[in-house]
């Protein structure tokens with residue numbers, strides 16, 4: 092029913108919204124500037140995504156998309172669209188969204204990632220309205236680690252923008268107790284967010300990638316994704332090499348070697364052990380509930 096209502100809403104929006112603009116811009120980048128688009132490769136077209144990496148923020152979403160893009164039958168979107176969780180984007184309609192997808196050949200599948208979807212209350216219903224049989228990818232890592240990673244990202248963003256920063260303990264603790272209102276903690280309550288998705292999609296349609304395993308040995312996790320997406324096995328061990336300086340696996344494909352941007356794989360602060368233990372205890376019950384929901388367990392402390 093919810094899915095139907097969202098479909099109807101989207102239909103009305105598309106019927107009455109202005110037709111797609113000749114010029115589409117996202118995050119300040121004009122995506123169809125003449126020098127950007129030129130003419131698309133013959134035989135390609137823009138299609139809505141066959142699969143979406145829905146999160147979680149700091150789970151390893153960029154690594155997953157870039158590694159999946161090694162596959163010759165995958166066309167990965169260049170930028171996060173935030174179509175389903177930002178009302179102002181959603182109001183522009185599906186045609187606008189499709190225009191932001193990459194050009195792809197008929198034998199390819201298109202994949203986009205918007206990590207904010209997993210914790211969005213709007214995204215599941217809206218994605219279901221667009222395509223109720225879409226295959227969803229969700230990459231998760233130890234939720235306590237994820238909190239620290241989330242903090243680290245915000246910390247560096249604030250430094251860059253000359254805003255004041257705080258020690259992580261000051262955010263994690265309020266009046267001597269764990270600050271459960273801290274957004275980074277709330278985003279790590281995987282059971283709560285997963286319930287919202289399972290209201291709209293069966294579990295079999297959401298493949299969970301183990302983000303901790305992806306860091307230490309990417310190939311097996313990528314092979315599982317290939318199978319889930321019904322792709323022939325094309326990603327192989329030689330597509331990855333460990334870069335000692337970065338401390339992470341990097342990608343070798345099409346005769347090129349590349350690591351992820353320096354904002355991926357940052358060193359984390361050492362968190363006071365008592366505070367970290369408080370955080371882990373709080374997350375434990377949520378993790379157990381999550382394991383029951385998804386009928387599998389993860390090696391989270």
Ligand code: A3P
Pocket residue numbers: 147148149150151152153154206239240241243305306339340341351354355356357358
């Ligand atoms: P940290 O920077 O905290 O270590 P996302 O892309 O969703 O923002 O996730 C970022 C996280 O991806 C990084 O968090 C890092 O741990 C993880 N990651 C997984 N594989 C990686 C890789 N090969 N290179 C860099 N980071 C990787």
